[in-house]
Amino acid sequence: MARLDVQETFHDILFPGHLHTQESLQRAVSFLFQDTDILIVSYPKSGTTWMQEIVTLMSHRGDAHINQTVPNWARAPWLEQFYSAAVLEASTSTHRVITTHLPHQLLGPALQGSKAKVIYVSRNPKDAVVSFYHFHKIANFLPEAGTFPEFLNKFLKGTLSYGSWFDHIKGWTSQMAVMDNFLHITYEEMLMDLPGAIRRLSSFLQCPLAEDEVKSCVQHCSFSSMKNNKMVNYTLIPENIMDHSKGSFMRKGKTGDWKNMFTEDQNQYFESVFRSKMQDCALEFVWELQDEEETPEQEQIPQRSTLDCEKSCSAKDV
Template sequence: MPREGAAADSMSFHQDKLPSRPEIFDFHGVSMTHYFTDNWENIQNFQARPDDILIATYPKAGTTWVSYILDLLYFGQTERQEVVPIYDRVPFLEIIISSYSGKDLVDNLPTSPRLIKTHFPVQFVPKSFWEQNCRIIYVARNAKDNAVSYFHFDRMNNIQPEPGDWTDYVHRFMGGKVAFGSWYDHVNGWWKKKQTHSKLHYMFYEDLVEDTGREIDKLCCFLGLSRSDEEKKRVTDGVHFDNMKKDNMANYSTNSIMDFKISPFMRKGKVGDWKNHFSEAQSEQFDEDYEKKMTDVTLQFRSEI
């Protein structure tokens, strides 16, 4: 087993050896890039364990936030939190860049349960997660804020496709021509799965912003964890956005594929920031498109709180 932190070393690339910006292509009906499909067969054959916990989200919907919450709930404040970045404590299952493999990181995790993250749409999830009846937490974020956050992320992340300008990006986001495909298909696909998989907890980014403590209570209930009020308060304080933004083991500042001169990985963490980006015409066009695509009235989002 590699020493803890060894994998983190391989996530450091010299400026002249940075991975190249990928092209989007259609992969089984979903827009993807090769960094998330090159290891496809190994990922599909991944052997989940019954106590594995999968954190699933569309990109930029609160993945790191919920990963950090679970890491603290299960393992508390330990030395590991101070030396191992969150992306090695909660590995990104499908990523593969050169020799850096999310699956290998998961296979070598020293913790139990293993906390694993994915951005896969529900139909791409390795079947062993369902066969082992694993607990899965899905986090969804309103479409407009998600689009804005993803745009800024694509600007600063060298393994994401070039985002172009905001006007182009909004249209591509609406059409699902971004990595991991359509936001609409993603949130709806996972919502539908919730009806048949009893161990799927579907939560909303906006609820987390509104009352983090309440959502942590719900998570504890879902996971069967009994934590004292004091412990839960410590977790709630620890995962406050401002605290995480300053924490080098949580804010991705140790990850060399991201250019913080363009934008921080953790930017604002707010609900309603879309109003600073969408023009009135863009907002109206987006709303019309949204009405056509969001036909399940049981799935409701809030774009302000």
């Protein structure tokens, strides 16, 4: 199924037609979850692939054989994409790992009453939009990125594929207080302390790991390991669908890259939109890691931005 120039509109949100159909999207929002399912949820370019790799490694107690022989989209299929029904039907796993970019407003009803474990992965939106911009340049199934100022405006307006980042994160994280089976973890948290993040995930998934198994997970889901693993780095995708000559899917794996793209005016505008749209949301964001090294398990010093509606704090770097 090519459909590289097709965009599907579903509940006023754009989805790339190469991967999505009206039928696959409708099937996703009415999906019958099993209580043993593990659902990875994220807005694009927020650490999704990393989490898929971590959860797969954890489920095999650090053994990387599956990660190195089976593509990640087969190990943790995308619920809303056209191929997922066949993959999930053929699955013999007692704990299916499923991935989605769908907002809570669409998928939430299907999860009501389910005991499926939901892992929500978020990322500093400034880094997410920069990563998404670069991804548009290599993904021929996505619309032309245009200039970065044009792309940034679309991101802030919520008119890119997969909809609004603001609606996505507010919709899903609002479930933290009402769902016992919900875990919110950030890209920056995984960078600052990957072993600690893996232990937190193993506790949430009730999948205890020995220390050597944690170390194996850390080793095989490091950025360098994933970048060189064709089952993860998307080099298996044909050039007409993903043009690898224009860039790498696994680009940097760090934080703060937004500073290489944003002008001061763009940053100020972003901050004003962020404050306006997130004023009713109490979340803390890490904008960058100081003295960041390539090895994520080393201790990092975060720079945080706190937006707390109850204390009427504004979002800014501190």
